[in-house]
Amino acid sequence: MQARIMDILKKNQLSVTESRKKILELFQDNPGALAHHDIELKTGEKFDRVTIYRTLQTFVEKGILHTIPSADNSIRYALCKDECTEGHHHDNHVHFICDKCETTYCLEAITVPEVKLPKGFVPNQIEVVVNGKCRNCVK
């Protein structure tokens, strides 16, 4: 596990630091996506707020994490699959946010459907975010 974290960092030419290791570890251990605030909580007082901002930012730039849009002004981050490289994200899967437990899932198996656009509109990226009850919260 630790080995893979080192690999990811080295593959992306990032120096291996405490904060980067810890934050990556959080994402690997967590099933869903995490917002900045979640990370602050889960790391305790260990790292400066600024460090977390900058770490998340470089991870997104390097293609290690991708962002998930939301309607509540709190961007969530999740691990990219291996194909993502610097500047080129390929996370064309559907995201699911549970209304009850707030967990955010990357449904890797579900790819985003085709969307026909009106004339003149050229798509670049398509985001599909589904809200509802997740498998743990349905009864």
Add this chain to the structure above:
Amino acid sequence: MQARIMDILKKNQLSVTESRKKILELFQDNPGALAHHDIELKTGEKFDRVTIYRTLQTFVEKGILHTIPSADNSIRYALCKDECTEGHHHDNHVHFICDKCETTYCLEAITVPEVKLPKGFVPNQIEVVVNGKCRNCVK
């Protein structure tokens, strides 16, 4: 035009005030969606920031506006179609955000496609947000 604004407010049992009229007018005159910040700019110094927050909030609650998720931490708001009522939004259309001019379109004609979810996940709402170049920015 003014008449329709009054109608919308009265239909929703909201008292007709300067700020509500003005903000609704903004949305009617604007082709795309607006973020809180846009509204602050377009209304000048006319209304308090707090008033704008509260107005947007009640409009969303009443089903007059709906929110559009984004990956840049700035929720956009757009007019709902008539079918939306308090607590029940039916804006199942696709949203398009232009990478260049930042305009956000509600593509009313394009309904969100079916999305198959894994077992145990029960969908409530599906948001489809497309990024790319809009018809004015493609050359």
Add this chain to the structure above:
DNA sequence: AAACATTTTGCAACTTTGTTGCATTGATTT
């Protein structure tokens, strides 16, 4: 049309979130 009751507004004060510059610390290379 005036007086009452009820909302809504604006202000102040505050919390949270995000950004920038810079000295210090820590990681990598030779």
Add this chain to the structure above:
DNA sequence: AAATCAATGCAACAAAGTTGCAAAATGTTT
């Protein structure tokens, strides 16, 4: 192990969002 380069933490700030409350505007009743 020393030199080089990058990352961190601190401070100070800017922007975004929230809450309580008195004053003002709206709607309602007489």
